[in-house]
Amino acid sequence: MSHKVKKIIRLDRNEVPFEVPKKFKTELIEIINGMEMNRYPEDYSESLREKIGRLYGLSADNVIVGNGSDQVITFLFDFLRNTRIVTSTPTFSMYRFFAKAKGIDFTEIPMTRLFQPDVDRMLDMADSSYVVCSPNNPTGDTAKKDTVKRLLETGRTVIVDEAYGEFAGRSYTDLVRDYDNLIVLRTFSKAFGLAGLRVGYALSSSDTMGRILDTIPPFILSTISHAAASLMLDYRQEIMKNVEYIIHERERIYREISHFSFPSKANFILVNLDCFQFLKDNGIIVRKLENPLSRMVRVTVGLKSENDAVMDAMKTFLDDFYQKN
Structure with a gap:
């Protein structure tokens, strides 16, 4: 029965x-059929970084990539390991997870009643770097521009995680040219629908990205993930x-x-x-x-x-x- x-x-x-679109899959399969799987991928995904950079009017030097934004967060936290990292709570739990795993001093400050970062209390934390999730997971709020700018004006590193940025109608990527201490985190896992292929990226000044890139080993992205992310940008x-x-x-x-x-x-x-x-x-x-x-x-x-x-x-x-x- x-x-x-x-x-x-x-x-x-x-x-x-x-x-993902059927045509995308068909094209990706054709690309995969032409791949030499016995060869390593590009050292640092240079062509993908260049293509991402063009999307924001930037260059490859302003971009790093990784296996999902989670891995990019680990790169950024390694870069900031000698500072205290301050964020709001409730927010994306993996910030706490990675900071704890790496032994990084990590402070969570409760949000205001309107689910906004308590910027005054965050600024009171000396020798800190900041993580702002916007839109924030799990509350769905975007951080106000004044909040982000007040943090940036300190000269300390500010990471704005825009994993859900495409749904927000507001982004801080346009401030990358103005603030060398701003890092904007994005992903192909959400709006672009490539969660199973794990591709994330960050945007910042060429100086900041260069110093982070010096700490990252080559061949991070597989040839297939690289190809899929690059092709998906054509379907934007x-x-x-x-x-x-x-x-x-x-x-x-x-x-x-x-x-x-x-x-x-x-x-x-x-x-x-x-x-x-x-x-x-x-x-x-x-x-x-x-x-x-x-x-x-x-x-x-x-x-x-x-x-x-x-x-x-x-x-x-x-x-x-x-x-x-």
């Missing part, structure tokens, strides 16, 4: 719900149409559940309901959060049908709660 297995809806990893216009879809769905979701969620500029929404287990029991996986957000969940924006399912489930959760109380 066979049992029909209910399809699980995964909205916990902030992945885009779209596969199509990718941005997907981004528009996600933004539209994000705003639609927020309008429906605004009384128990927070506005977002990313591809996810922070929901003020302790409904993780209820959603899981109903075949929907979302992200369970840690303190101080342990009674909330983070929900990735998916396809319309997936978003409808999670909203319906949340409303049922609330109905059940009110009936019991």
